[in-house]
Amino acid sequence: MLYPIKVVDIELSRPLTTLDGLDGYMAVQGLLRFHGAPIGYVKAPITNGHCTAQTLSKRILEDHSETIINRLLYNGLSLPLGRESLCLEDLFDVPPPEYKGKLPLxxxxxxxxxxxxxxxxxxxxxxxxxxxxxxxxxxxxxxxxxxxxxxxxxxxxxxxxxxxxxxxxxxxxxxxxxxxxxxxxxxxxxxxxxxxxxxxxxxxxxxxxxxxxxxxxxxxxxxxxxxxxxxxxxxxxxxxxxxxxxxxxxxxxxxxxxxxxxxxxxxxxxxxxxxxxxxxxxxxxxxxxxxxxxxxxxxxxxxxxxxxxxxxxxxx
CATH class of the missing domain: 3.90.550.10 (Spore Coat Polysaccharide Biosynthesis Protein SpsA; Chain A)
Known part of the structure; x- marks a missing residue:
């Protein structure tokens, strides 16, 4: 049986958490977001009504590590010059550049x-x-x-x-x-x-x-x-x-x-x-x-x- 599948949003700028209360579902399909912007899907199995953070992390890294790194670097390059050092973990807190101009109706x-x-x-x-x-x-x-x-x-x-x-x-x-x-x-x-x-x-x-x-x-x-x-x-x-x-x-x-x-x-x-x-x-x-x-x-x-x-x- 292919269904039902639990649909969830997963925001990658925040720590992953275990998904509970999934009894009756066959799998999880997560829409991956980075600071709100969609970057892909992850599909993960459910065991005893749970999908653990470790399972999600493994699937996400297997399928989307390159995309995530590219997003981190893009956002990091938008930062003002002058920072002496910046590690990869710091970039998870850096949102994409924000438009400051006039918006139309x-x-x-x-x-x-x-x-x-x-x-x-x-x-x-x-x-x-x-x-x-x-x-x-x-x-x-x-x-x-x-x-x-x-x-x-x-x-x-x-x-x-x-x-x-x-x-x-x-x-x-x-x-x-x-x-x-x-x-x-x-x-x-x-x-x-x-x-x-x-x-x-x-x-x-x-x-x-x-x-x-x-x-x-x-x-x-x-x-x-x-x-x-x-x-x-x-x-x-x-x-x-x-x-x-x-x-x-x-x-x-x-x-x-x-x-x-x-x-x-x-x-x-x-x-x-x-x-x-x-x-x-x-x-x-x-x-x-x-x-x-x-x-x-x-x-x-x-x-x-x-x-x-x-x-x-x-x-x-």
Whole structure:
């Protein structure tokens, strides 16, 4: 049996601890973070309801020692000059360099339809975002009742918008029209976002003015069922732990390897400069959930961004 698997976060800048209370689980899958930034996964066995710190440490060093050392050195090199000595252990306490410049207003758009239980978890996480300038909108797509509207009204500083035309891409396009921010970050109503999500996306746009679209990592919230485990086993929505750049000069043919745009990311974690829609058009409402195609609107937009000569970045 492949499931259930306990999903945990493991912060490597803090000492590892034994994981208890794991009776009934087949294994542990840990998302490794270093000062919050994801760097990889570790899978470890469970014995008598426990996964010991020693077991985790052994697996992490076997699979990720080079990545950890590279992160330590990168953060260490950002330190001011003048320290006479610095050992490797000291670097675990050194966070990555922090951006001190101006941050733009970001519109966070959640498109939904009659899924208030999922939406409540999503909005709870969005309210915990570590970002000072947010415009949060919930686009209710052809609802059958007012449950979503009533839920959104319980949250401060979240705007409710009803889009009567059925189809996810109608809802995404309505978000573009209603957005107050120069950057629009989309997530799905069944996603629990990380507190650093918006800032990570925004920094790519800030530091690279040529970038018009940014996608990112999507990891499993839980692996309790066979379906969830198999979905991750056969691809999932994650596209790795390193930044990737995609760009095609306008007018050039797109290489066939770039035609499978699912490799770039997913609509559950994507962001655009609002201005790009003036250049390449809006999402195609003939595609995605709520239409006979039942998908593809996000992928077609990724393709169009590249086809028109713009840069797309995957930022985990």
């Amino acid at each position: 970001v519109t966070v758009a959640v498109c939904t339809r009659d899924r208030t239980a999922n939406l409540a978890l999503c909005l709870d996480a969005i309210k915990q975002l570590d970002y000072p300038y947010l415009d949060i909108v919930v686009v209710d797509n052809a609802p059958t009742n007012d449950s979503t509207k009533k839920l959104v009204e319980t949250y401060a500083n979240i705007r409710y918008i009803c889009e009567p035309r059925p189809g996810l891409d109608w809802a995404r396009n309505r978000a573009v029209l209603e957005a107050k921010g120069d950057i629009i970050a989309y997530t799905d109503d069944d996603v629990v976002v990380d507190s650093a999500w918006v800032k990570a996306l925004a920094l790519v746009f800030i530091k690279h003015p040529d970038v018009m679209a940014v996608t990112g990592l999507v990891v499993p919230y839980e692996l309790e069922t066979e379906t969830q485990v198999l979905f991750e086993m056969y691809g999932g929505f994650g596209r790795g732990m390193s930044r990737k750049w995609y760009q095609v000069n306008r007018g050039n043919k797109i290489h066939w390897r770039l035609l499978g745009t699912g490799q770039f990311g997913t609509g559950a974690n994507m962001a655009y400069r609002r201005s790009v829609f003036d250049d390449i058009g809006f999402f195609d409402p003939a595609l995605d959930v709520g239409t006979v195609t039942n998908g593809g609107g996000d992928l077609e937009m990724f393709f169009r961004v590249l086809k028109e000569g713009h840069t797309l970045v995957y930022e985990p």
